[in-house]
Amino acid sequence: xxxxxxxxxxxxxxxxxxxxxxxxxxxxxxxxxxxxxxxxxxxxxxxxxxxxxxxxxxxxxxxxxxxxxxxxxxxxxxxxxxxxxxxxxxxxxxxxxxxxxxxxxxxxxxxxxxxxxxxxxxxxxxxxxxxxxxxxxxxxxxxxxxxxxxxxxxxxxxxxxxxxxxxxxxxxxxxxxxxxxxxxxxxxxxxxxxxxxxxxxxxxxxxxxxxxxxxxxxxxxxxxxxxxxxxxxxxxxxxxxxxxxxxxxxxxxxxxxxxxxxxxxxxxxxxxxxxxxxxxxxxxxxxxxxxxxxxxxxxxxxxxxxxxxxxxxxxxxxxxxxxxxxxxxxxxxxxxxxxxxxxxxxxxxxxxxxxxxxxxxxxxxxxxxxxxxxxxxxxxxxxxxxxxxxxxxxxxxxxxxxxxxxxxxxxxxxxxxxxxxxxxxxxxxxxxxxxxxxxxxxxxxxxxxxxxxxxxxxxxxxxxxxxxxxxxxxxxxxxxxxxxxxxxxxxxxxxxxxxxxxxxxxxxxxxxxxxxxxxxxxxxxxxxxxxxxxxxxxxxxxxxxxxxxxxxxxxxxxxxxxxxxxxxxxxxxxxxxxxxxxxxxxxxxxxxxxxxxxxxxxxxxxxxxxxxxxxxxxxxxxxxxxxxxxxxxxxxxxxxxxxxxxxxxxxxxxxxxxxxxxxxxxxxxxxxxxxxxxxxxxxxxxxxxxxxxxxxxxxxxxxxxxxxxxxxxxxxxxxxxxxxxxxxxxxxxxxxxxxxxxxxxxxxxxxxxxxxxxxxxxxxxxxxxxxxxxxxxxxxxxxxxxxxxxxxxxxxxxxxxxx
RNA sequence: GCGCGCUUAGCUCAGCGGUAGAGCAUCACCUUGACAUGGUGGGGGUCAGUGGUUCGAUCCCACUAGCGCGCACCA
Numbered sequence: 038x039x040x041x042x043x044x045x046x047x048x049x050x051x052x053x054x055x056x057x058x059x060x061x062x063x064x065x066x067x068x069x070x071x072x073x074x075x076x077x078x079x080x081x082x083x084x085x086x087x088x089x090x091x092x093x094x095x096x097x098x099x100x101x102x103x104x105x106x107x108x109x110x111x112x113x114x115x116x117x118x119x120x121x122x123x124x125x126x127x128x129x130x131x132x133x134x135x136x137x138x139x140x141x142x143x144x145x146x147x148x149x150x151x152x153x154x155x156x157x158x159x160x161x162x163x164x165x166x167x168x169x170x171x172x173x174x175x176x177x178x179x180x181x182x183x184x185x186x187x188x189x190x191x192x193x194x195x196x197x198x199x200x201x202x203x204x205x206x207x208x209x210x211x212x213x214x215x216x217x218x219x220x221x222x223x224x225x226x227x228x229x230x231x232x233x234x235x236x237x238x239x240x241x242x243x244x245x246x247x248x249x250x251x252x253x254x255x256x257x258x259x260x261x262x263x264x265x266x267x268x269x270x271x272x273x274x275x276x277x278x279x280x281x282x283x284x285x286x287x288x289x290x291x292x293x294x295x296x297x298x299x300x301x302x303x304x305x306x307x308x309x310x311x312x313x314x315x316x317x318x319x320x321x322x323x324x325x326x327x328x329x330x331x332x333x334x335x336x337x338x339x340x341x342x343x344x345x346x347x348x349x350x351x352x353x354x355x356x357x358x359x360x361x362x363x364x365x366x367x368x369x370x371x372x373x374x375x376x377x378x379x380x381x382x383x384x385x386x387x388x389x390x391x392x393x394x395x396x397x398x399x400x401x402x403x404x405x406x407x408x409x410x411x412x413x414x415x416x417x418x419x420x421x422x423x424x425x426x427x428x429x430x431x432x433x434x435x436x437x438x439x440x441x442x443x444x445x446x447x448x449x450x451x452x453x454x455x456x457x458x459x460x461x462x463x464x465x466x467x468x469x470x471x472x473x474x475x476x477x478x479x480x481x482x483x484x485x486x487x488x489x490x491x492x493x494x495x496x497x498x499x500x501x502x503x504x505x506x507x508x509x510x511x512x513x514x515x516x517x518x519x520x521x522x523x524x525x526x527x528x529x530x531x532x533x534x535x536x537x538x539x540x541x542x543x544x545x546x547x548x549x550x551x552x553x554x555x556x557x558x559x560x561x562x563x564x565x566x567x568x569x570x571x572x573x574x575x576x577x578x579x580x581x582x583x584x585x586x587x588x589x590x591x592x593x594x595x596x597x598x599x600x601x602x603x604x605x606x607x608x609x610x611x612x613x614x615x616x617x618x619x620x621x622x623x624x625x626x627x628x629x630x631x632x633x634x635x636x637x638x639x640x641x642x643x644x645x646x647x648x649x650x651x652x653x654x655x656x657x658x659x660x661x662x663x664x665x666x667x668x669x670x671x672x673x674x675x676x677x678x679x680x681x682x683x684x685x686x687x688x689x690x691x692x693x694x695x696x697x698x699x700x701x702x703x704x705x706x707x708x709x710x711x712x713x714x715x716x717x718x719x720x721x722x723x724x725x726x727x728x729x730x731x732x733x734x735x736x737x738x739x740x741x742x743x744x745x746x747x748x749x750x751x752x753x754x755x756x757x758x759x760x761x762x763x764x765x766x767x768x769x770x771x772x773x774x775x776x777x778x779x780x781x782x783x784x785x786x787x788x789x790x791x792x793x794x795x796x797x798x799x800x801x802x803x804x805x806x807x808x809x810x811x812x813x814x815x816x817x818x819x820x821x822x823x824x825x826x827x828x829x830x831x832x833x834x835x836x837x838x839x840x
Numbered sequence: 841g842c843g844c845g846c847u848u849a850g851c852u853c854a855g856c857g858g859u860a861g862a863g864c865a866u867c868a869c870c871u872u873g874a875c876a877u878g879g880u881g882g883g884g885g886u887c888a889g890u891g892g893u894u895c896g897a898u899c900c901c902a903c904u905a906g907c908g909c910g911c912a913c914c915a
Binding site for chain 1: 842843844845846851852853854858859862863864865868869870872873874875877878879880881882894895896908909910911912913914915
């Protein structure tokens with residue numbers, strides 16, 4: 038329920054009518070059906086096998102649920118006396134307590150030290166048993182003593198050796214991992230660890246311990262209980278997985294399923310090629326029960342129901358049948374999800390429509406648990422892959438790169454970012470119901486430090502935009518609250534931009550027919566077109582970070598920073614005609630409306646809210662933005678003349694702003710400006726865009742310097758060959774201006790030195806593509822002009838200081 | 841042991857053969873009629889190290905160092 042609520046609050050647009058639960062009757066029937074079919078084909082079998090046993094949860098686990106970690110232990114070298122009394126063999130072990138389950142001692146067949154002993158016997162200390170000495174390639178002669186005790190019922194490798202040599206399986210443990218009645222009375226009932234102490238002590242007393250050395254060993258623990266697992270011989274159900282894995286491997290090899298990023302296919306192949314049979318039975322009370330029934334003799338029958346079993350095997354109603362108490366591994370039913378949810382085994386319309394799906398979006402941590410098994414089961418039971426693309430996103434970690442977990446107390450509930458949470462409530466949330474209550478003070482301290490005032494409310498859109506931005510190809514994503522704030526601010530920016538647009542369009546004529554479109558109008562459309570090219574590419578490539586960036590940059594740095602400001606020059610001008618104002622109003626509302634649709638998948642709530650007020654003004658119909666078409670670059674041609682002219686306008690404005698900024702001249706202060714060296718195009722651009730330049734740069738109308746007229750002492754901005762002069766009298770500190778010039782001069786000289794060295798290299802000129810060489814040559818020419826201008830300017834300013 | 845990933849500005853991360861980018865942080869200026877959750881401008885990087893390929897390497901290759909992950913595992 039909580040997860041469903043989170044999904045709704047996060048604006049997931051899923052079909053809630055199809056909400057189902059794995060243990061719903063329909064899905065349970067699918068589970069049973071699959072089990073029965075696999076059993077009938079011989080792909081599910083039951084048997085006494087060595088499995089990973091969790092002695093705390095008292096259930097079998099699959100290999101995937103085992104988390105191994107290196108821990109410190111000891112390697113005990115034990116003396117096993119030879120039966121003929123001629124001495125002893127030394128075996129090395131990390132598990133001395135399992136000696137009661139030994140069935141042999143093994144040496145390598147080529148090991149000269151022990152070859153002569155193969156076939157003889159040793160006496161197992163503390164017991165009255167004798168063990169054969171066998172030869173097996175499994176033994177590494179260089180490790181330990183080169184002799185290994187073989188305990189087939191308590192070690193996976195020893196099990197294999199035992200199978201090869203026909204050794205007996207001696208189970209010495211109970212389900213609690215205590216020693217059972219198969220061991221000498223003195224050890225019975227002891228847990229394995231106390232038992233180990235006692236065995237060591239007793240062997241020591243008998244002088245049967247050669248030596249003990251410290252040893253690092255990998256200890257398998259249950260991923261839920263953290264208990265040390267025991268390989269234990271129990272009756273379990275297994276899936277014979279290789280016949281299912283082969284087609285699943287092929288489907289990915291053949292490209293019928295594509296992993297994104299592609300490197301995850303290797304992870305998949307690595308596991309699938311070495312896959313082992315899947316233990317699917319669990320000794321838990323929660324889950325799908327195994328559809329197998331036992332008669333009084335312990336013989337089992339698999340079927341869809343007890344009635345079917347009785348009918349199929351002619352078992353009288355009076356004869357007792359007992360259903361298997363075990364349940365299935367939860368991933369067994371999960372593996373069927375793509376088709377169990379669509380009504381399989383019936384050939385439903387839903388199955389036809391929604392299987393396979395286009396994409397599975399998931400985390401890398403469940404590629405084996407879930408993705409691989411869905412592929413195997415999907416292919417097996419429908420003959421088709423369950424999905425075409427597997428998009429693997431990274432795992433959100435905390436600000437220190439730690440995986441979020443309840444026990445670490447570093448979990449952040451997305452709802453607490455959306456709604457905000459007080460420190461007290463957050464502390465409460467993180468410290469109640471802890472498995473390890475002793476962690477509470479540390480968690481409290483860390484939480485207080487990180488969120489001294491709790492978490493502010495940021496809203497769903499900010500969180501979603503932030504996650505999109507974080508969705509790079511990397512597999513760990515550090516969560517960073519300032520990143521959410523960044524997008525909260527973005528939403529605020531968008532909101533205010535929309536206010537501006539509405540304020541200027543509501544109650545005015547914004548129809549495009551017969552309107553005049555300014556340079557800025559044409560330019561912003563062209564930029565929108567380019568932005569949509571980028572969002573389309575981002576969605577296609579599953580690069581949602583690129584989508585978020587493209588929309589962020591367009592909204593903030595093109596639409597707000599430039600276009601809205603340029604639009605003011607038209608809308609607030611007395612000289613601009615109605616047709617021009619109409620063109621700008623239309624472009625404002627139209628661009629905003631398309632931008633909202635472009636942003637909607639990432640920020641569903643704010644875009645809907647604004648769109649409802651914008652749509653009619655933009656002449657767009659529809660009930661909800663959710664059903665509006667995503668805007669397409671194909672509908673908006675790029676404008677190849679507006680872009681360069683606008684770049685010139687921006688260059689002009691930025692040049693003057695830089696002078697003002699560095700000289701600490703308030704932007705509001707109108708400055709007189711002269712231009713020099715203007716080309717025909719510069720003059721044309723200048724004339725056409727005076728209204729933009731004066732407003733955005735905060736200058737009076739720039740006047741061209743007449744030929745022959747002496748330039749006043751001025752700060753200079755360069756735009757190609759054009760020199761923009763800001764007279765310094767009374768405004769600019771000449772020393773500061775010299776610093777500024779020197780800085781730019783140094784940079785230009787550095788660039789020039791690098792480039793000319795490159796161009797003097799004959800190899801470069803001969804081998805590099807001509808356009809690269811031409812570009813560098815042009816750049817060198819520009820730099821030379823710039824340096825000449827800067828040098829001349831520096832001289833002029835110097836004279837001012839020291840005439 | 842096998843496989844994979846990472847190392848770019850103080851922080852979090854893009855870029856990945858042809859003049860180093862963003863956000864945050866930082867400094868200066870700005871109560872400008874959408875927005876101070878803001879505006880304008882600035883400072884800040886020998887792109888982990890070494891070698892190779894190339895006219896040219898942050899980008900490709902090899903090795904080294906550090907960090908991390910997965911799988912397997914020597915009793």
